[in-house]
Amino acid sequence: MNWIEAVGYLGTALTIAATAMSTMIPLRIISLCASCAVVTYGILIGSMPVVLTECIQIPFNAYRLWEMVRLIRQTEIASSGDLTHEWLAPFGTKRRFRAGQTVFSKGDAADELFYVENGVFLIPEVGIEVGKGGIVGELGLLSPGNTRTASLVCLQAGSALRISYSEVKQLYYQNPEFGFYFLKLTSERLFQSAKGGERIAAGDAI
Numbered sequence: 001m002n003w004i005e006a007v008g009y010l011g012t013a014l015t016i017a018a019t020a021m022s023t024m025i026p027l028r029i030i031s032l033c034a035s036c037a038v039v040t041y042g043i044l045i046g047s048m049p050v051v052l053t054e055c056i057q058i059p060f061n062a063y064r065l066w067e068m069v070r071l072i073r074q075t076e077i078a079s080s081g082d083l084t085h086e087w088l089a090p091f092g093t094k095r096r097f098r099a100g101q102t103v104f105s106k107g108d109a110a111d112e113l114f115y116v117e118n119g120v121f122l123i124p125e126v127g128i129e130v131g132k133g134g135i136v137g138e139l140g141l142l143s144p145g146n147t148r149t150a151s152l153v154c155l156q157a158g159s160a161l162r163i164s165y166s167e168v169k170q171l172y173y174q175n176p177e178f179g180f181y182f183l184k185l186t187s188e189r190l191f192q193s194a195k196g197g198e199r200i201a202a203g204d205a206i
């Protein structure tokens with residue numbers, strides 16, 4: 001076997017390895033390496049169909065790889081809670097609350113969540129205060145019968161964006177980063193409640 005054939009076999013081996021892979025990022029990286037080896041081989045043996053096939057595949061693989069890396073980066077940002085306002089603001093309807101006002105009570109029917117813009121709110125059952133940037137009222141979307149798992153009372157006058165559950169669902173299906181953030185937020189709160197109501201401030205980064 002001469003070195004030109006060795007380059008060709010390297011391309012074959014990498015192509016087979018990529019086909020066998022189940023995780024997307026390594027698959028795309030190995031596919032790109034395979035294409036580079038096969039293009040080199042195609043040039044060395046003067047085969048335009050081989051070169052052309054791989055040159056068409058390279059941008060597709062590179063684009064999909066970029067998409068996956070971007071999604072993972074956004075998901076990381078999402079899980080730190082930085083993008084919530086950006087996501088929710090276009091859907092929200094502003095509502096003002098005065099000190100002492102009950103926003104909702106435990107057991108009420110739930111069909112919306114709140115993104116706190118300012119003021120301070122209290123969840124009396126767990127003794128948690130929710131301030132600017134906090135999300136509250138999301139568990140009703142998942143609770144049996146869609147009822148509130150706790151109450152919410154306004155401590156210091158402020159405002160919150162109301163986002164209906166149907167809009168939350170739209171956002172969930174259309175925006176995987178939001179979906180992941182929502183999953184993390186709700187599961188952290190449910191885990192904490194199950195552990196005995198340890199404090200997770202509703203505005204805390206998760």
Ligand SMILES: Nc1ncnc2c1ncn2[C@@H]1O[C@@H]2COP(=O)(O)O[C@H]2[C@H]1O
Binds near residue numbers: 136139149198
């Ligand atoms: N342990 C908890 N930590 C933080 N927030 C909570 C906790 N339990 C309930 N909540 C919030 O209080 C809200 C009450 O209404 P929901 O059940 O719709 O959604 C609930 C959560 O947003």
